[in-house]
Amino acid sequence: MWWYTLKRLFQGVITVWFIATATFIGMHNVPGDPLSGDRATNATIRANLEARYGLDRPVTEQYFIYMRNMLRGDFGISYTQQNREVNDIIREHFPVSATLGILAVLFAAMGGILFGALTALFRNRLPDYIIMFLVILGISVPSFVFAALSQLSLVNMNNVLGFSILPVAGWGTVSHMLLPALVLGLGTMAYMTRLMRSSMLEVMSSDYIRTARAKGLSPTRIFSRHQLRNAVLPVITVLGPAIAAITTGGFVVELVFAIPGLGRYFVQAVQQLDYTVIMGTTVFYGAFLVFMVILVDLVYGWIDPRVRLQ
Amino acid sequence: MSALLSVDNLHVEFATYGGIVQAVRGISFSVDAGQTLAIVGESGCGKSVSMQAVMGLIPMPPGRIRTGSAQLRGQDFLGKTHLDGKAICGDEIGMIFQDPMSSLNPTMCIGDQIAETLEVHRGYSRTQAFARAIELLELVKIPEASKRARQYPFEFSGGMLQRAMIAMAIACKPSVLIADEPTTALDVTIQAQILDLLKEIQQETGMAIILITHDLAVVARMADKVAVMYAGQIVESASVDDLFYKSAHPYTLGLKLAMPSNKSDAAHQLQPIAGSPPDLFSPPAGCAYCARCPWAMQVCQGDNPPPFVIGDGHYAKCWLQHPQQERDIDGLYQAVTVTGAPA
Numbered sequence: 310m311w312w313y314t315l316k317r318l319f320q321g322v323i324t325v326w327f328i329a330t331a332t333f334i335g336m337h338n339v340p341g342d343p344l345s346g347d348r349a350t351n352a353t354i355r356a357n358l359e360a361r362y363g364l365d366r367p368v369t370e371q372y373f374i375y376m377r378n379m380l381r382g383d384f385g386i387s388y389t390q391q392n393r394e395v396n397d398i399i400r401e402h403f404p405v406s407a408t409l410g411i412l413a414v415l416f417a418a419m420g421g422i423l424f425g426a427l428t429a430l431f432r433n434r435l436p437d438y439i440i441m442f443l444v445i446l447g448i449s450v451p452s453f454v455f456a457a458l459s460q461l462s463l464v465n466m467n468n469v470l471g472f473s474i475l476p477v478a479g480w481g482t483v484s485h486m487l488l489p490a491l492v493l494g495l496g497t498m499a500y501m502t503r504l505m506r507s508s509m510l511e512v513m514s515s516d517y518i519r520t521a522r523a524k525g526l527s528p529t530r531i532f533s534r535h536q537l538r539n540a541v542l543p544v545i546t547v548l549g550p551a552i553a554a555i556t557t558g559g560f561v562v563e564l565v566f567a568i569p570g571l572g573r574y575f576v577q578a579v580q581q582l583d584y585t586v587i588m589g590t591t592v593f594y595g596a597f598l599v600f601m602v603i604l605v606d607l608v609y610g611w612i613d614p615r616v617r618l619q
Numbered sequence: 620m621s622a623l624l625s626v627d628n629l630h631v632e633f634a635t636y637g638g639i640v641q642a643v644r645g646i647s648f649s650v651d652a653g654q655t656l657a658i659v660g661e662s663g664c665g666k667s668v669s670m671q672a673v674m675g676l677i678p679m680p681p682g683r684i685r686t687g688s689a690q691l692r693g694q695d696f697l698g699k700t701h702l703d704g705k706a707i708c709g710d711e712i713g714m715i716f717q718d719p720m721s722s723l724n725p726t727m728c729i730g731d732q733i734a735e736t737l738e739v740h741r742g743y744s745r746t747q748a749f750a751r752a753i754e755l756l757e758l759v760k761i762p763e764a765s766k767r768a769r770q771y772p773f774e775f776s777g778g779m780l781q782r783a784m785i786a787m788a789i790a791c792k793p794s795v796l797i798a799d800e801p802t803t804a805l806d807v808t809i810q811a812q813i814l815d816l817l818k819e820i821q822q823e824t825g826m827a828i829i830l831i832t833h834d835l836a837v838v839a840r841m842a843d844k845v846a847v848m849y850a851g852q853i854v855e856s857a858s859v860d861d862l863f864y865k866s867a868h869p870y871t872l873g874l875k876l877a878m879p880s881n882k883s884d885a886a887h888q889l890q891p892i893a894g895s896p897p898d899l900f901s902p903p904a905g906c907a908y909c910a911r912c913p914w915a916m917q918v919c920q921g922d923n924p925p926p927f928v929i930g931d932g933h934y935a936k937c938w939l940q941h942p943q944q945e946r947d948i949d950g951l952y953q954a955v956t957v958t959g960a961p962a
Contacts, residue, residue, distance in 0.1 A: 516721040522676055523716075524736045524787065525700070525709030534735070538726050613726055614771040 310610070310617060317606060321599040328595035329588070333375065336587055337368055343388035343582045362388070375588065384589035389581045395589035398574055403593065405480060406563070406570035410556035412486055413494035417555065418548060420498040422541060425505020426532075429513060429540075440502065447499025452558065455492045456565040463488065478567040489566040493559055497551045501544050509540040538612060545609050549602035556598065622649035623827050624712075624795050629687030631665070631672045634680060638900045643669045644851035645687070650844070652794065653821065655828040657838040657859075659874070660848035663896060666831045669848075670797050673697070674708055691794070710740040713788030717800040719780035723772040729756070729783050730768030736790045755786040759816060778809035782816065789820060796821075799831045814841055835878050839863065844932070847871050850896050850907035856926075857933035865952035867927075867935035869912045872951055906938070914939060914948055 344358050359365040363374060378385060384395035424444075428437045460477050467473045476485050512518060513536060521531045560572030571590060578586035610617040631643035643665040650656040658666045671677045673689045675698070689697040691711060696702045705711055716722040724732060733755055734748035743751065749768065756764035759782040772780060781801060788796055798817065802810035814837065821828055830841055838845055838859065845862045847855040847870060855868035866872045873892040894911040897903050906912070909919040918938050927940035929952070938944065940953060 516716060516718060517724045519676060520714075520716060520722045520784075520787075521724070523674060523708055523714040524739070525706040526735065526739055530739070535724050535727070539724070542726075614728070615725065615773050 313610065313617075314603075314607060317603045321596075321603050324599050325592065325596045329376070329379065329592045330372075332588060332591045333372055336582070336584060337371075339582060341582055343584055379588075379592065384592075385585035387583055387586050389578075389583045389586075395585050398586065399571065399589060399593050402569055402571040402574060403597075405568060406556065406559055406572060407597070409486060409490055409493065409563070409568065409570060410552070410559055412490035413555045413559070414497070414548070414552050415494075416491055417494035417497035417501055417551060418544070420494070421501025422505050422537075422544060424498070424502040425544070426509055426537070426540070428502065428506045429509035432510065441506075444499040444502050447495050448503075452492055452496060453561045453565060455495055456489070456562050459488055459492055460565070478565075480566075480568045485568075489562050489568060492566075493555055493562045497555055501547065501551070504547065505540060505544050508543045509536065512536050512540045515539075542609070542613055545605060545612065548608075549605040552601045552605070553598045557594065623652045623654075624689070624691055624829075625649035626669070626673060626689045627687060629669055629672065629689070630685035631668055631677070631682065631687075632685055633677075633682050640899050641902055642851055642899060643672065644902060646846075646848070646851070646853045648846050648853065648856065650795070650827045650829060652827055653825045654843045655818075655821065655830055655841050656844045656846065657830045657832060657842035658846050658848055659832060659835065659838055661833060661896065663899075664848045665851040666848050667799050670714075670799060670829065670831060674712060674714060674797065675700070676708075676714075706740055709736050709793075710791045711793055712795045712797060713791070713793035714797045714799065715781070715784045715788045715801050718804045719777055719784050720772070720804070722784060723780060725772055728769050728771050729775065733768075733783065733787045733790055736787060740791050751790070752786070755790055756783065758789075758820075759783070759786045761786075777805050778812065781805060781809075781813050785813070785816065785820070789824070789826075792824060793826060795827045795829065797829045797831070800833070801830070802834075802837060803832075810837070817841070835874060847874070850902060851899060852907065852936065854908065854937070855933075855935040857930075857935075861930060861933045865929070865933070866950075867929050867933070867940055867952045868908075868937045869914060869939070869951060870908050871935075873911075876950075906936070914951075 342364065344355055344362075344364070356365070363371060366374075375385075382396070384399070387393045387395060387398065390398075424440050428440050431437045463475060463477050467477075475488055476482075477488075479485055518531060518535060521535045526534075559570060560576060562568075563570040563572045571594075574586060575590045575594075577583070578590060625648070627647045628645050629643055629647070630641070630645055633640045633642055646665075646669055648656060648658075658670075660666050668677065672682070672684055684697065687697070688695055691702060691707075694702055696707055700707060702711060708714070723729070730749050730752045733752035734743070734745065737743040737748040737751055738745065741748075753764045753768050756768055761767050761779060761782055767775075767779075772783075775783065781804075785801075796817075801817070802813050805813060817828060818841065820826070828841075830837070832838060842859045845857060845859055846853045847862070847868065849870050855862065855866070855871045857865070857867075862871060863875070866875060870892075873890075876890040877892060879889060892911055897907050897910065903909060903920075904923070905921050906915075906919045906924055909915045912919065916938060922938075924936045924938045924940075926934040926936050928934050929940060939948060939951065944953070
């Protein structure tokens with residue numbers, strides 16, 4: 310298990326390095342540069358600025374300088390925002406995105422497992438039909454539509470009741486987080502519900518469940534001890550990619566709900582070709598996702614002995 | 620004295636999109652303590668379904684027990700989960716299945732799976748039950764039992780898993796063990812070991828074994844009594860010697876001739892039974908074996924034969940055993956004095 314963890318962490322470092330290099334190369338191949346806007350008024354100023362940021366050196370040298378700085382944990386300073394270090398931007402805004410993302414993933418996983426198990430237990434009966442209809446809706450409707458609709462209905466509910474159940478937008482308290490996290494996790498929750506339903510049905514008709522019943526166990530014990538753990542395995546497999554999808558897909562939801570997350574800076578930086586911010590946010594996001602995927606794999610190993618011991 | 624376990628006139632059917640399948644059509648049998656009853660028949664004849672129905676393991680719906688009763692020491696238990704405060708499944712009746720590879724939970728260690736039965740039925744604590752599970756693994760001759768108990772099914776071989784299954788089934792010292800084709804998925808040497816183990820445990824505990832199989836060699840080795848099933852009915856029932864030496868039903872005879880032997884002359888060539896079993900959506904009015912029987916008569920088509928008593932504990936459902944029937948069929952045992960349908 311320890312060896313496996315070490316191996317996965319090493320692979321993760323390689324992956325992050327690859328992400329960093331690919332982003333660096335891609336970024337420098339985009340036409341234009343961060344100084345070609347209105348900041349470089351004439352050739353002298355431009356040359357000074359290039360010297361200041363090291364942009365006058367060959368790209369390979371820039372790459373090595375950048376990598377060395379990155380290993381020291383220094384992502385540099387922003388080109389477009391005055392006196393702001395990329396580290397500050399990340400430190401300030403990443404926790405917001407991460408909290409939202411993790412909350413959304415939790416919603417998605419718990420809801421998916423719960424509803425999936427329910428639909429399987431009530432297969433081909435009314436609860437199954439209702440939930441499966443909602444699942445199709447959840448998969449096919451994009452999150453910004455849900456975001457807007459949920460805000461609208463929340464406003465209406467608050468009006469009718471005369472007091473505010475949940476804040477409609479903004480950030481700060483737990484009550485601010487609930488609605489955006491739910492909206493952000495909805496698509497994944499729907500997908501996981503489907504997955505859980507089918508794997509649950511498969512498990513329910515398996516031989517070892519028949520054995521468990523022949524042992525005279527109660528249905529609740531069979532469900533909790535034998536069905537759930539086996540049925541949840543496929544859901545955990547997709548948890549890694551789901552975390553990636555949710556955290557990177559959070560930008561739109563962050564915008565709609567006016568949440569000061571990292572997503573906005575990420576997109577802005579690409580539009581303005583803010584080299585250091587692009588690199589910083591991409592590498593940081595990449596490292597975060599790689600770490601989460603490794604974590605998911607370790608959880609998978611913990612649940613499935615066949616993975617852990619082979 | 621009533622038998623330990625008896626099943627009377629059991630009918631099981633399944634509602635499917637194509638209609639109602641009459642999987643089991645009125646079977647009766649009984650087994651005493653320390654006795655082994657083998658239920659033999661080809662695939663789909665209802666042997667597994669009937670035992671699963673008795674245990675309450677068939678999904679309902681689509682399954683349904685139309686009529687019939689099952690008694691343990693004279694008490695009805697069909698449809699009940701407990702009898703005199705003891706659970707039927709796992710406590711009074713243990714069960715092992717055909718494919719040990721898929722019959723154990725892949726994400727739970729062997730010891731816990733055995734211990735679970737004891738925790739539920741005997742109220743053992745976790746540690747107590749686990750310690751007992753290790754003893755049980757030793758009993759079924761698994762080496763290094765305490766280490767093995769902490770391992771998972773994928774770390775066991777097929778034969779070892781079947782041993783673990785047996786340990787699980789006998790954990791609560793059941794009075795009846797139902798073994799549903801326990802050796803079908805195993806190779807021949809392991810088969811022999813598992814059968815010997817079952818026999819040994821039976822001698823120690825005095826439990827009754829109901830052995831479901833399609834292998835006549837296994838029957839000859841294990842059984843005291845045999846019931847031959849065909850198309851959801853028991854067509855012949857006898858002691859193991861009578862069944863092999865006085866086969867009174869053409870189907871039993873057919874099964875015997877289809878068995879490989881180690882003699883090489885033409886008389887011992889394998890003779891398969893031609894044709895296939897009847898459609899159980901609409902079972903024939905007469906004898907179900909009629910279409911495949913080399914000696915079928917007019918009466919066989921229209922009327923289902925009653926069980927003709929041929930000897931002590933030996934009956935066959937075949938018109939050829941009718942007292943007025945001529946006795947000239949080669950290989951088929953026809954008793955000189957046959958009593959008609961028993962009460």
